[in-house]
Amino acid sequence: MQSERQKKTITSIILLVLGFVFLNALVAMRIIDEYTTQVLTIGAINVVVALGLNLISGFTGQLALGHAGFMAVGAYTTAALVMKLGVPIFPAIFGGGLISALFGLLIGLPTLRLRGDYLAIVTLGFGEIIRVIMINLTEITGGPAGLKGIPPFTTNFYWRPVVSFAIAYLFLVLVITLISNLLKSSPGRAIVSIREDEIAANAMGINVFYYKMFAFTLSAFIAGLGGGLYAPFFGYLSPNMFNFQKSVEFLIIVVLGGMGNLTGTVLAGFGLTYLQEFLRFLQDYRLVIYPLILIVLMLFQPSGLMGLFGNREFSLAGLAEQVNQLLFRKDPAEKAGEK
């Protein structure tokens, strides 16, 4: 079995690298135009944060409503590290993630000890308060006017969209790999068991508080990474970018794709980001349609889009296997069918 797994890993890596090279070549040759590249990059960042939210809300079953706040912490930390301390961009993004995780730890400690829905309200409050703090910490954040002049990934004008997209893609792959491997491991199973039944999980000897903390801190870390990507990509930050509405947008991505499904989050994340650009003319009405989507989904299709497909996960290795079978190794039953 070990070799089977290795084979799968190698197939996935090869396909990922191929996809990476292919997409970036398209971007570099401007076959995918600059605007679409930008949308794709924003989509990838949104998906990163939404995956973090899915980890705590979808897989652990604890509703969190402040992921825009964690994103803000990550973004401002990254910007401050780069601008004030001259840290290179990659460690700075991870620094943003780490500080965000620290905030997650501090919020989780008092709230996750308890059963019930306190996390939702405390994270909601955190998201609002962090914004007020950002507005008042003019020293680091530039206050309400915002923070300008964050150095981009690269100064080369032609290569900038390519590099931004490549880095966002890289982080997206990293986060997906991290979460999907985590979910197949023993701590991952513990996390899912908490969602299914907290009391039963506790009775089975799972340290519920520890694993909730673990999932929440990791979720905050991932949201911080998303924020860290956001800062150099846009080059400008303002506290009002990270309001409650933003947190709800991530929640919609998670719910629409299907809570507890990574494939769904990725699809819904890119889909909604694209739609958002597409539906700009709707302006304020968008804000009415979004919550309606949430309510209707919860009432009629609580498992989201991927629930329609039996909540399965998409896997590159699985895809390769299927293509392989289709092309080369048709099994006897199918051959018989053809005649």
Add this chain to the structure above:
Amino acid sequence: MGVFQQILQQMINGLSLGSIYALLALGYTMVYGIVKLINFAHGDILMIGAFIGYFVLTKIGVTPGTLIIAFLISMPLCALLGVSMEKICYKPLRNAPRINALITAIGLSFFLENGARVLPAIGPNPRVFPTLPPVTHHLLGVGLSRVQIIIFAVAVGLMLILNYIINFTKIGKAMRAVSYDKGASYLMGINVDRVISFTFALGSALAAAAGILFASAYPQVEPYMGIMPGLKAFIAAVLGGIGSIPGAMLGGFILGVAETLAKGFLSSQMADAIAFGLLIIILVVKPAGILGKSIDEKV
């Protein structure tokens, strides 16, 4: 003005703000006690209530008499809104995982806020709420405005009525029974659905009253005005012990006083942080709240 008078002044301001929080917290705590749901949209009912009051008062002018009419129109309408929210959105989810109902509640809250924002009659811009001409009485060097007296009187009056309903009427007895054990009350022949609807109606009517009072105290109405009072009232409910009605009243007053003291002696921006600080402290020290009983979950 001496330090004593200053403290006394802030206490009075705090009690008047606190009575608004208490009215709102009662809605949270009653709904939580019965269906175990944090009704995120509760703060937005405050907003709707305030807007109905605004429309009534701008139409017929402001006198103490029309103020009463505003209450009498706004409270039943919001009660109706609360009940329809429950019937349409929460009732189908009563047996679903709790996170689903919570997400629906968030969706509803967001829908009410942004729905109000795009309605041409309301719009995104804040409007001035019509108020009675300000009159301030002075006692012991402390100012007591007419609005504060009205807030306090209305809030205490409504709480007394609520207390009567819950403790001395049949439906109140049913409410207590359902919050104690839903399954058993169902078996005893209590119409649980009706009790839940009644609870939403009661809570929403109180929120509407709180909305008019809040808008009179800070004479401005806008679509997002309900978010912060809603959050703070929830904190007040947790502080007093969620599910406990006297707890919600006590929590509201404590939070109001704590907030005005923080505003008066520290800084006004700290006031919001104080409320959340209080929440964190209470969650660490006594999660069941001041008057709440901690009940172990049964399997």
